[in-house]
Amino acid sequence: MARLPRLFIPRQPQHVILRGNNRQAIFVDDEDRRVFHDRLREAARANGLAIHAWCMMPNHLHLVATPADERSLPATLQAVGRYYVLYFNRRHQRTGTLWEGRYRATVIEAEHYLLLASRYVELNPVRAGLADAPGNYLWSSYNHHVGLSVDSLVTDHALYWSLGNTPFERQRAYAEGFSIPLPAHEVDALRTATQKGWLLGGPEYQARMSLAANRRVSPLTRGRPRKSPANAL
Template sequence: MGRPLRLVAPGLPHHLIQRGHNSQPVFLDDLDRERFLEDLQVAMREYRLALHAYVLMGNHIHLLLTPPDEASLSRAMQSLGRRYVGWFNHRHQRRGTLWEGRFKTSVVDTEGYFLACQRYVELNPQRAGLASDLLSYRWSSLAHHLGAHQDPLITDHPAFWLLGNTPFEREAAYRRWLEEGLDAARERFLRDTLAKGGVLGGERFVAALAQQTQRRLTPGRRGRPPKPASGA
């Protein structure tokens, strides 16, 4: 029996997670991380994907991005894999696969869920105990969204722009929302949905996406969506 086709909804944000084979590290030092980001930028431009957020962990990555068509996401990741894995293997004198099978994706509802997903991605280092504060971890898009520096990889999503009329207002509102954190139930829902590659959205969003794609999709969580950030 063949593998099910990956759900891709052009024009909507997607959360992507890819892990190292057998949970092995995919970055051994900062030079590896720098090279990965260079290759990621090439792949995003080549296939016209908008990257909204990212984090590089020791043995996995999270990306939050929007593809322009159904084929571009897979092609971009294949292109990225060819560049980075070949370079990584040559540099570290190794052979074979680096990544664990297929990457997982979740289509994300822009209303009520996008910023929660972005926050989930960018707070990974804090949850893992790798960062003492919001700006102490270099390898994510968080510094960009807090105004510490402009990241050329990032295209801010309209949901982020709704946080304020000026960059300062958006950055301050996002910082406040980050510091509030997620309650345990909502964080568990986000983690479980994204880990399974399910649709991250409310019931109406899931139903509309199922009709649009003609596919049976896992229902979204019942009840209210995660609390939106101020101004969203």
């Protein structure tokens, strides 16, 4: 069966994962992370990609971002990826590919999943045992969101702005959200949708986005449809 093209719907946020080849390290030290961060900021601005949350893990990258058009996300990742692999190979005296291949992404319903996805992304270092709290890991957007730093890579989403009328109110509300554990079923749904490339959202959102994209946005139900009692043998 032919693979469907990547799902894209204008001005809808996505959760994105870019991994190292064979899950090898793509960041060795803070200088690597700084170079990637700065190049990602430049590429995102040039291609109309608004990045709302991010986290650099040793062997992969998470983004929550809204593309302005169909080329925004792939063009950004291609630009930063090509530059960074040349930089990385030269600096670390290696050759060959650095990236796993196709990035993974899912369109998400903002009202339900955007802030959840942002928390999921910024909690990655804690889940991996790299930090005991998200604020103690410097290479994510968490400290920007809670007012401990200013990150020019981040474009705050309207839902973040809705958390309060002042910067302090927004930062406090965002931090308080981390006191509530992420629902396991929501995390599983986000991971599965990102891996498979399907949309993540409620039935009404799925129906609207299917019309907008003119294609399926969720997998087909397996098995034969059930017969109605009137047609049962």
